[in-house]
Amino acid sequence: MNQAEVTKLVSQLRIKVNSRLRKFRNPKGPEERLNKLRKTVTALIKHERIELNYPRADEARMYAERLLSDAIRYGDCHKTTMEMADYWIIEKQLVHKLFKVLVPRYENFTTSYTRMLPAPRPYPGYAKAILELKGNPYPSLLPDTHTNRNLIHNVLLDEAKKAYRLQKYKEIADKVDNAVKTEAQAAVTQVDAKSENIEVAAPQDKSQSEKTAVAPKQAASQENVQVETPDVKGSLQKELNGEVKEK
């Protein structure tokens, strides 16, 4: 097949694209539909957060996303992209904002660039929505459930984290304990009674002191095993530090 893959010709949007476009029927025909959407897209880029009727917001969001993703993908030296920017942005000074402010802001995004939230429905009236560009300077619309660690889910999650860490430290301690034991046994069998007199103090080091605070059992187990050769101790310490870093 010599056909190009159609999906790769257009940058994939990170929002759900409606299978059928809304008509926004009006006396001036389909061109007026696009004019309405141009207004909305321009307003979105200008104000960064707008409240409007739900269908218009949903429709305009797709065009805004497409414009932003093209601007990021091709940059401001690409003729077609510039033409599209020229078409969709009615106030031309905003073209500079698109390429100089928004493109750098969204370059490394892995999610969509816009956010749409349902707004309270007026009575009588149609459903409303709030459409905003992510990373705008306004205060967040959603309640902040992350910073307050006293909220019930945060309390539960923090405790789960603590329990997980404790378990991991215990695993590491057991591992070290086993390794020390086997090495010590090997050393005892290899070397004569001479090696039994070598007493090495429990390794003391920053990471070690941290761990003793968390898992006292580990410290106890380390103190029990006092017979070990310096080489073994060094390698174990390295291993231990590496694992702690991973955590």
Next chain:
Amino acid sequence: MNSIRKQFTCMSSKRYIKAISNRCLSALAEDSKRQNDIFDAEQKRQKEAVGRIEKIEVQYEGIPANETLIMNRFLSTPYDCAKHLGDKVKDKSVVALLNGDTLWHMHRPLPTSCKLELLHYHMPNPSAVNKTFWRSCSFLLGAVILDAFKDDVDVQLHSFPSPNVKSGSFVYDVQLSLDDWKPTVPELKVLSINMIKFCQKEHHLECLDVSKDIALEIFKNNPHKTQQIPDIAEHNGDKITLYKAGPHIDISKGPMIPNTRHMGRITVSNVIKLDTDIPGGPIYRFQGVALPAAITLNHFAYSILEERARNLVSNLTKKQFFTVQSWVVSEIRFPHFFSGTRNFLFGK
């Protein structure tokens, strides 16, 4: 034809249905009905005993604005106050705080003029609210367990310890006539679904102070509760605080959430057999985890909580387990007004 019609009408008559349903009613349902009748009668009696209605002044502090409400003594509840303040306040308040220091169940009548604050899940420091929620979860879990088993399994609710959110799961200890039952995953799912369905019925959680005798009458078929009641009454001015959700009645210090609608995600995570000497059969510890509907959490984070809730909550030693009455008592912090009490915070 006529005779058939006659027979048919006879069959569809209310009496016939009643007769069938009566026959089908298990001992459990009968017991529940009996308990409810006693509870309702006592509730009605207490309402009538109020007599002449006196007015009290409730000073509300908080959102949307500070207000002074004129309410009825011994009749109006914090929930009634919240209704005056709007739907939003009514729906999100979990528990009332009177005079800045007494937690008060939302459906418990107010005894005197007081300052009122309504607490919710998103406060800067919601530890009291979290505890209230956790306690209610235990209570509702009890309701679900009592209803979940077939008739051939004898279920006796024992008690639930004071709520500890940090333990990762809420708990109910239940005596079952099953030896060494280990629940399968589908069984746990069924329990979770039952609990969700129970909560979807949007029962109000009612609160009632009753005398020792009435409490004993209500729980006469439950040997554990019967044993606990005298001890609790002794430490609580001869009163027992009962909570009721739908048909289920249980003893608790309270306060609880106002409505089962507050429950969001719910999982009954594990059932573990406990090693105790309590006579009558093995005791199983039912554990679960839940979040309020007001707090949403993504499924991955919630799965971590579910995973943790599978571990046995064993912060209680065996010795403590036997003195179960003492925790129930230690839970009872505030003396109740109806017992004509002393250092009640309003009296100060």
